Amino acid sequence: MIRFLLGDERVEVDDVDPNTTVLDWLRASGRVGTKEGCASGDCGACTVTTVHLAEAPVDSAADTADLDYRPVNACIALLGSLDGCQLLTVEDLADPVTGDLHPVQRAMVDRHGSQCGFCTPGFVMSMFAWMHGEPTTDRHDVDTALSGNLCRCTGYRPIIAAARDVATARPTDRFDAAATTTAASLADLAETRADDAAASLAHGGRRWTAPRSLHEAITVLAEEPAATPVSGATDLALAITQDDRRFGTLVDLSRVPELHVLEVDEDRIVVGAAVPLVTAAPVLATHWPAVTELFERYGSVPIRSRATLGGNLSTASPIGDSPPLLLALDATVVVAGPDGRRRVAIDDFFVDYRRTVLAPGELVAAVEVPTPSDGWFLSVSKVSKRLDDDISAVCGMFHLALSDDVITDARVAFGGMAATPARARACEQALVGGRLDDATLEAARTALADDFSPIDDMRASAAYRTRVAGNLLERAVREARGEDRLRVTTAAT
Ligand SMILES: Cc1cc2nc3c(=O)[nH]c(=O)nc-3n(C[C@H](O)[C@H](O)[C@H](O)COP(=O)(O)OP(=O)(O)OC[C@H]3O[C@@H](n4cnc5c(N)ncnc54)[C@H](O)[C@@H]3O)c2cc1C
Ligand code: FES
Numbered sequence: 001m002i003r004f005l006l007g008d009e010r011v012e013v014d015d016v017d018p019n020t021t022v023l024d025w026l027r028a029s030g031r032v033g034t035k036e037g038c039a040s041g042d043c044g045a046c047t048v049t050t051v052h053l054a055e056a057p058v059d060s061a062a063d064t065a066d067l068d069y070r071p072v073n074a075c076i077a078l079l080g081s082l083d084g085c086q087l088l089t090v091e092d093l094a095d096p097v098t099g100d101l102h103p104v105q106r107a108m109v110d111r112h113g114s115q116c117g118f119c120t121p122g123f124v125m126s127m128f129a130w131m132h133g134e135p136t137t138d139r140h141d142v143d144t145a146l147s148g149n150l151c152r153c154t155g156y157r158p159i160i161a162a163a164r165d166v167a168t169a170r171p172t173d174r175f176d177a178a179a180t181t182t183a184a185s186l187a188d189l190a191e192t193r194a195d196d197a198a199a200s201l202a203h204g205g206r207r208w209t210a211p212r213s214l215h216e217a218i219t220v221l222a223e224e225p226a227a228t229p230v231s232g233a234t235d236l237a238l239a240i241t242q243d244d245r246r247f248g249t250l251v252d253l254s255r256v257p258e259l260h261v262l263e264v265d266e267d268r269i270v271v272g273a274a275v276p277l278v279t280a281a282p283v284l285a286t287h288w289p290a291v292t293e294l295f296e297r298y299g300s301v302p303i304r305s306r307a308t309l310g311g312n313l314s315t316a317s318p319i320g321d322s323p324p325l326l327l328a329l330d331a332t333v334v335v336a337g338p339d340g341r342r343r344v345a346i347d348d349f350f351v352d353y354r355r356t357v358l359a360p361g362e363l364v365a366a367v368e369v370p371t372p373s374d375g376w377f378l379s380v381s382k383v384s385k386r387l388d389d390d391i392s393a394v395c396g397m398f399h400l401a402l403s404d405d406v407i408t409d410a411r412v413a414f415g416g417m418a419a420t421p422a423r424a425r426a427c428e429q430a431l432v433g434g435r436l437d438d439a440t441l442e443a444a445r446t447a448l449a450d451d452f453s454p455i456d457d458m459r460a461s462a463a464y465r466t467r468v469a470g471n472l473l474e475r476a477v478r479e480a481r482g483e484d485r486l487r488v489t490t491a492a493t
C-alpha cells in the first residue's frame, strides 16, 4: 500500500498497476485539470507540485520553511513515488470556500497569461512551487523556474510578467497558513510507514516496492533478477509512456537512506545515487562554479527535482551530461551489490553503448568527486539545439592543470562524440606540456579530430560534432588564458 495526501485528504492506494503514472492515475480518478501534452517530460502541461518535509531541520519559527515544494512532471512520475508526500494539483489552488483564485492564478489572469489554456495548469503549478521557495523578479530566475513549461499560443511575455508580479508581491497563501498541519500530517505518514511494511503497489502480477535500506534493496534484486531498480524515473518512465513497455517488478531506490548521503570533506564530495539533482547540483557548483550552467540546462526544474546522478550514470547514455563531467573530474563510482561494495574509477565504468560494469544485482550507491586542487582549471560546455530543457548534441569538459601558462596535466571528456561518454586521450596528450597558446590549441584540435568518429543523427551531423568539439576546446583554452567565455550554446545541423 502507498499513502499520501491528495490536497488535504489522506489517500491509500494498493491495487494499481505500478507502471501507472501520476498523470494517468489523476485523470482516471477524475482530476482532469492536469493535462497531457507530450507524455515525455518535455512540455510541462502535466506539472503538479509535491510537498515534502524539508530534509534539513530549519528554524521552527519559519513554518513554511519546514516544507519543500517541488514541481514534478506527472506524466513521467510513477504513482508509487507519491508515498509519504502531499500531491497538489491545479484543482487545489483556488480557495475551496470562497472560490477565490490563488495569487498565482490571479496574476496569470491579470496579465492575460493564458489563451487556449492547455499549458496553463502546468505554468501555474510551476509558479506555485517556485513561489514557495525564494522567488525573485530576476529574469534568469524566472526563466529557470518556467524552463520546463512550453506555451504554443500565448507567448511568454505575459506569463513572465505574471511570475514577476508573484515574486514582487511574495503573497502568502492558505498553504502557508496550513503549513504546521501539513507538516504534522506528513510526519504522521512517515511514522505510520516506519511501523508498517515497506511501501508497495501490486496488480496483475506486477509490483512496485520501496525498500527502506540498501540491504533490503540488494536482497530484492538478488531474489528477483528480472526486477528493475528505479530512482527518479525521468528516464525509465519514458519506456512506459513512449515504448509501451511494462515492468514486472520495480524496486524504488528513492527511500533508501544510504543512497541519500551528501557529504563534503577536504578531499572529496560524496553524492548518494538517489539524491535529486536539485539538491546535489548546488553542492557541486559550490566547489566547481563552472558546472552551474550545465546543471541549469539539465532538463528543467521538474526534471531535476527527481533526476539523480545514479540514474544518469546507469543509463550510460552517450549524451548524458554528468558522465563527461565526472570523467573530467576523475570521479569514482561506488557500486553496491550482494558481495558488498566496490569502488570503480569512472574511466572503467562505461564499457559499451549503454552498458556499464554493473553486474546483475548491483547498484550505483554513490559518486565520489575529488574537491578542486590548486592550479586546476575547469571549462564546461553543453551544446544543444535548444538552450533549455534539451539533451546535448555535444558536451565537452576540459580539466587542465596549469603552472603559469603551461598545461601540466589534462583530463578532457566528451558526450555525444562516441558510443559511450569518453576521454579525448590524443587531445589530452597534445595539451600536456604545451603553453596556453595558439600552437598548442591547433595541435590539440588536430589530435581531437583523431580521438572520435562521431555519428550523424537528429541532434547533429558528424561534421558538426567534430567542428563544435574543436570550438569548445578553443573556448576552454581561451578561458584558461583569462579571456571572457565565448558564447556558443545552440546547435545547428
Ligand atoms: C525532458 C527530459 C529532459 C532531460 N534532460 C537531460 C539532460 O539535460 N541531461 C541529461 O544527462 N539527461 C537528461 N534527461 C535524462 C534523465 O533525466 C537523466 O538521465 C536522469 O539523471 C536519470 O535519473 P533518474 O533518477 O530519473 O533515473 P531513472 O529513470 O530512475 O533510471 C534510469 C535507469 O537507471 C537505472 N537506475 C536508476 N538508479 C540506479 C542506481 N542507483 N543503480 C543502478 N541502476 C539505477 C534504472 O533501472 C534505469 O534503467 C532528461 C530526461 C527528460 C525526460
Ligand atoms: S505531458 Fe508534457 S511534460 Fe508531461
Ligand code: FES
Pocket (backbone or CB within 6 Å): 113, 114, 115, 116, 117, 118, 119, 120, 150, 151, 152, 153, 154
Ligand atoms: S495558452 Fe495555449 S498553449 Fe499556452
